[in-house]
Amino acid sequence: MVKLLQILWIIMFFISCIKEKPFDIPEGKTELTLFAENYPENSLKVSVSLAQTIGHYPYYQLNEPIKVSLFEDNILLQEKNAKIYGHKYIDTAYYGIANFDNEMLIEGNRYKIKVSNFGYDDIEAETIKPVPVKxxxxxxxxxxxxxxxxxxxxxxxxxxxxxxxxxxxxxxxxxxxxxxxxxxxxxxxxxxxxxxxxxxxxxxxxxxxxxxxxxxxxxxxxxxxxxxxxxxxxxxxxxxxxxxxxxxxxxxxxxxxxxxxxxxxxxxxxxxxxxxxxxxxxxxxxxxSEDHYRYIVSKWLYNRSKDDPFAEPVDFHSNVSNGIGIFSIASCDYDTIIVKK
Known part of the structure; x- marks a missing residue:
């Protein structure tokens, strides 16, 4: 049975309604994490932080710069340095955020995010922006x-x-x-x-x-x-x-x-x-996307099981290579209706 590991993941927690995100991490290893769960109402926000098993010391920090590259069908679209956020009184970089304009993301095309940070392995994640069902x-x-x-x-x-x-x-x-x-x-x-x-x-x-x-x-x-x-x-x-x-x-x-x-x-x-x-x-x-759906399923299962001592351990689905996290882009069709008195 895979051991349930708790993650130090300090990112923009308001994007998700939970703060803990357990993944299966090799014992004693610190990895870059990537979280970019995009919906049409928001810009493509890429959050980068670190994850490691609880009890593994010392805790490490991100290094400047955090380079985030966005590719479309393996062609570089944009490259940005993530804005780093840390502790108010301690010189520690906890996480970084880079924003991309989601209006340039085309339905049916494949996108890749690559994150580079000195001292850690580069990480990558790919997804396709689905064609919306009408x-x-x-x-x-x-x-x-x-x-x-x-x-x-x-x-x-x-x-x-x-x-x-x-x-x-x-x-x-x-x-x-x-x-x-x-x-x-x-x-x-x-x-x-x-x-x-x-x-x-x-x-x-x-x-x-x-x-x-x-x-x-x-x-x-x-x-x-x-x-x-x-x-x-x-x-x-x-x-x-x-x-x-x-x-x-x-x-x-x-x-x-x-x-x-x-x-x-x-x-x-x-x-x-x-x-x-x-x-x-x-x-x-x-x-x-299927990766997005599987990530939501794993998050939902974890939330249902975390207060149950008899529940089976749940690892979050990840589509990030060399690291952990999720990269997904949702598409949307909508209709408006007027509710009369």
Missing amino acids: IKSLTWKLLKGKVPEWYYISIYNNYPPPPDVEPEDTLMIEFTIKFDDPPGKNFYQIGIHSLQRVSNFKREFKIQYASFEWPDPLYSCACYFIHEYVGGKKTEGGSKIAERCGIANEIVFNDKDFNGEEKTVRLVIPTHTGSFSDASIIIKLYSL
């Missing part, structure tokens, strides 16, 4: 009933429904999404966003949902950040801020049971979670 139709209706239990124990952490709402008679919006699954292996994630006006901006906010079809689904914790200038543009002395636009557990699934067929997905949202009158609701169908 949403065929999108409809909605109101219904009353009991909200699936998973809704309240997911992102809300056992948060109960409002006291004035009868659990058996909750008013919900049900969205019906249909799409044609292409032949071959396909992997999906679904997100629901609401389009809201805040000050002079229109912003998308992620919404938590549930499904009667999947009472205990595989899911991934999803959030994204927008960047804007407050107090004027950058040239006018404005300050750049990043704001998280919602957080939700989004259902992830494969096409094992409906390969090459039309698929219908129904999702529900309780109306008491917000004002949906005349609201623009955006349904997003993400297409994932």
Whole structure:
């Protein structure tokens, strides 16, 4: 049985909803880690840090510069030095981040990231940006009933429904999404966003949902950040801020049971979670790579087993050669619907 190893992984933990990422690391070895789980709403953010087994001393640090190279079909697109972050009072480099514009990433093309840092082996990871599967139709209706239990124990952490709402008679919006699954292996994630006006901006906010079809689904914790200038543009002395636009557990699934067929997905949202009158609701169908899907599965299994002393050890799926981590690029098709009063 493979020994479960805990990792010192200090990266942008808000991208994922867990902070520990166990991988199988050779005893006494320190390795570079790479984390780049990209969705269309964000830039391609490559986080680089170190991983080693607990109890292995001394702890090492990254060295300047951290060179991050992005290739498309083995042709160099861009090369950057990652910005290094460390401890406020200790001269220690804990992790580095390099950002790339995701608008230059083309669906169907293969991409590679290479990371070089003095004192460590170079690491590489490859992925293909999937061609998105198109949403065929999108409809909605109101219904009353009991909200699936998973809704309240997911992102809300056992948060109960409002006291004035009868659990058996909750008013919900049900969205019906249909799409044609292409032949071959396909992997999906679904997100629901609401389009809201805040000050002079229109912003998308992620919404938590549930499904009667999947009472205990595989899911991934999803959030994204927008960047804007407050107090004027950058040239006018404005300050750049990043704001998280919602957080939700989004259902992830494969096409094992409906390969090459039309698929219908129904999702529900309780109306008491917000004002949906005349609201623009955006349904997003993400297409994932197989490596991305397997990484999400391993993360989900770990989260389910980490408090169970009898659970089998879980190693996270990695597609990084000479190191550990994940590099993935999701693509997306979406449709917008107006929910009337």
